Amino acid sequence: MPNVFWCIVEDDRQGMPKKVMAEVIGEAARLSGGQTEAVWLTDRASDAGLKQLGEWGATRVWLLENAAYAPYRSEVWAGAVAELAAKESPKAIFGAVTSRQRECVARLAARLGVGLAADCVAFAMEGDTLVATRPVYAGKLLSRVAWAKGPWVATLRPNVFRPAEVQPGKTAAVERPSLSAPAAVMKFVERREEASTGLPELAEAETVISGGRGMKGPENYVILEDMARVIGAAVGASRAAVDAGWRPHRFQIGQTGRTISPKLYLGFGVSGAIQHLAGMRTSKVIVAVNKDPEAPIFKIADYGIVADLFEVVPELTKEFKKLLEK
Amino acid sequence: MKILVAIKQVPDTATQVKIGAGGKAIDTTGITWIVSPYDEYAVEEALRIKEKRGQGEVVAVSLGPDRVKEALRSCLAMGCDRAIHLNDPAWNDADTLATAKALAAVMKQEAPGLVLCGRQAIDDDMGAVTAQLAELLGWPCAYWIMEEAIDADGKTARAARQVEGGLEVFELPLPAILAAQKGLNEPRYPTLKGIMGAKKKEIKDLKASDLGIAAEPPQLSVVALEAPPPRPPGRVIQGDVPTAVKELVRALREDAKAI
Numbered sequence: 001m002p003n004v005f006w007c008i009v010e011d012d013r014q015g016m017p018k019k020v021m022a023e024v025i026g027e028a029a030r031l032s033g034g035q036t037e038a039v040w041l042t043d044r045a046s047d048a049g050l051k052q053l054g055e056w057g058a059t060r061v062w063l064l065e066n067a068a069y070a071p072y073r074s075e076v077w078a079g080a081v082a083e084l085a086a087k088e089s090p091k092a093i094f095g096a097v098t099s100r101q102r103e104c105v106a107r108l109a110a111r112l113g114v115g116l117a118a119d120c121v122a123f124a125m126e127g128d129t130l131v132a133t134r135p136v137y138a139g140k141l142l143s144r145v146a147w148a149k150g151p152w153v154a155t156l157r158p159n160v161f162r163p164a165e166v167q168p169g170k171t172a173a174v175e176r177p178s179l180s181a182p183a184a185v186m187k188f189v190e191r192r193e194e195a196s197t198g199l200p201e202l203a204e205a206e207t208v209i210s211g212g213r214g215m216k217g218p219e220n221y222v223i224l225e226d227m228a229r230v231i232g233a234a235v236g237a238s239r240a241a242v243d244a245g246w247r248p249h250r251f252q253i254g255q256t257g258r259t260i261s262p263k264l265y266l267g268f269g270v271s272g273a274i275q276h277l278a279g280m281r282t283s284k285v286i287v288a289v290n291k292d293p294e295a296p297i298f299k300i301a302d303y304g305i306v307a308d309l310f311e312v313v314p315e316l317t318k319e320f321k322k323l324l325e326k
Numbered sequence: 327m328k329i330l331v332a333i334k335q336v337p338d339t340a341t342q343v344k345i346g347a348g349g350k351a352i353d354t355t356g357i358t359w360i361v362s363p364y365d366e367y368a369v370e371e372a373l374r375i376k377e378k379r380g381q382g383e384v385v386a387v388s389l390g391p392d393r394v395k396e397a398l399r400s401c402l403a404m405g406c407d408r409a410i411h412l413n414d415p416a417w418n419d420a421d422t423l424a425t426a427k428a429l430a431a432v433m434k435q436e437a438p439g440l441v442l443c444g445r446q447a448i449d450d451d452m453g454a455v456t457a458q459l460a461e462l463l464g465w466p467c468a469y470w471i472m473e474e475a476i477d478a479d480g481k482t483a484r485a486a487r488q489v490e491g492g493l494e495v496f497e498l499p500l501p502a503i504l505a506a507q508k509g510l511n512e513p514r515y516p517t518l519k520g521i522m523g524a525k526k527k528e529i530k531d532l533k534a535s536d537l538g539i540a541a542e543p544p545q546l547s548v549v550a551l552e553a554p555p556p557r558p559p560g561r562v563i564q565g566d567v568p569t570a571v572k573e574l575v576r577a578l579r580e581d582a583k584a585i
Contacts, residue, residue: 106454110461115546249509264584
């Protein structure tokens with residue numbers, strides 16, 4: 001079996017790979033000694049997108065371009081990747097933890113009859129075997145897992161792995177394999193766009209601001225959004241705030257919401273219940289602001305301020321603005 | 327319409343978990359077990375479909391040791407009509423694929439019109455069984471659904487799945503599998519009558535041999551469980567708000583290089 005690692009491309013549906021792919025390709029390249037190929041299922045690839053994948057280090061792009069690949073359907077995607085994998089025998093198939101890849105890659109692993117490790121945060125080659133590390137039990141433990149046979153199928157948590165460095169001018173060979181015509185069983189009806197906040201997507205954002213029960217009501221999130229616009233952050237919420245109906249569920253961070261791993265997490269009025277920590281404890285830098293010095297979030301915070309968030313937030317927004325205007 | 331709901335029993339979120347002897351599984355002593363929260367949305371939705379149609383059957387199914395009966399009993403108390411317990415030591419090391427294979431065998435016996443699952447179980451958070459079950463059966467499936475509607479003659483499901491940036495609505499020919507996301511509904515609490523009634527409902531035990539399948543070795547195995555590395559000790563910044571905020575911004579920029 002060749003030592004090639006495949007990376008299934010997550011794109012923005014407009015022809016560009018998302019930046020999480022720099023992380024997936026970077027990690028795959030590290031593990032395979034640079035033998036990394038991208039598999040891109042799309043209805044519209046772009047030259048800029050192909051160039052981007054090459055500069056991130058993909059040596060080849062398997063371009064599966066067909067109207068049937070959008071919007072994504074797991075049976076169609078898994079079928080196409082499995083067919084290609086049967087011909088090319090990759091050593092591993094990596095994806096990013098996104099709503100569609102979580103499903104597609106699980107289905108793919110079943111079709112190939114191999115194991116799946118979802119939501120991985122680390123990998124190591126132990127001899128000839130890949131061992132993956134993934135959080136379990138609300139992040140209270142880490143589980144190291146290994147496959148009985150290849151290809152090793154896994155998804156990678158965004159913002160955890162070091163992104164590939166851009167190699168200007170490096171290009172990927174583009175292959176357009178001929179595969180069976182995709183037969184979709186599911187019929188697409190419509191897409192309903194969320195009202196755009198103009199802020200980054202929660203799971204992918206490098207900085208996340210989160211408001212908990214201490215926000216006191218839905219009308220107060222505007223102060224977090226003001227700060228978010230200054231520093232380019234996403235705004236999330238704790239379960240308490242979501243269950244109170246202050247924020248839609250898609251903004252919930254935690255065990256029954258989104259798992260995030262930003263470079264910087266700022267929690268305001270968030271107590272730090274285990275179920276919230278499960279969704280953000282792999283954040284690199286954690287800041288907590290809470291009136292209650294006993295709030296559990298201070299146990300994992302790198303920086304804490306014990307104060308009223310309504311005093312801190314406007315002041316902090318002002319200071320961030322000053323800093324970033326410099 | 328017959329609806330099967332696949333559920334998993336998991337440790338309560340607030341329960342402390344310890345690594346057990348052998349280092350590959352948790353010590354189950356003293357654990358409080360619950361039905362995984364996403365699975366409760368699946369059970370609730372199945373019950374609502376049955377109630378709306380005025381007929382049908384909702385069957386809860388779960389794989390695991392004897393203690394899993396308690397979780398199935400909770401589903402019966404919510405209103406499921408009967409339950410199937412895949413209870414066989416041969417499945418002790420079952421990974422998602424082995425679990426999906428066992429469930430697929432159940433689906434072949436039961437021939438439901440619809441299968442509902444939770445988006446993921448909150449113990450291992452793999453989120454794979456639903457899609458793998460769909461693959462083994464050759465059925466369509468939709469993940470992270472926020473709403474669904476079954477047509478009057480029970481031939482198609484219309485489901486809205488949550489994706490980055492919005493909802494995508496699909497029509498799936500039945501039988502199909504839907505994975506419930508939080509927000510789909512608000513699960514009911516069992517009534518006293520429901521709890522009493524659940525004691526009389528059937529929980530059928532099935533072994534691999536009853537399903538005509540051989541338990542296979544897992545494709546993915548745990549090498550070891552570990553405690554996560556401790557975070558470096560944090561620092562509570564003192565002083566009045568303007569002073570503390572200035573120091574925080576300085577530290578984020580200069581020490582943590584996070585902004």
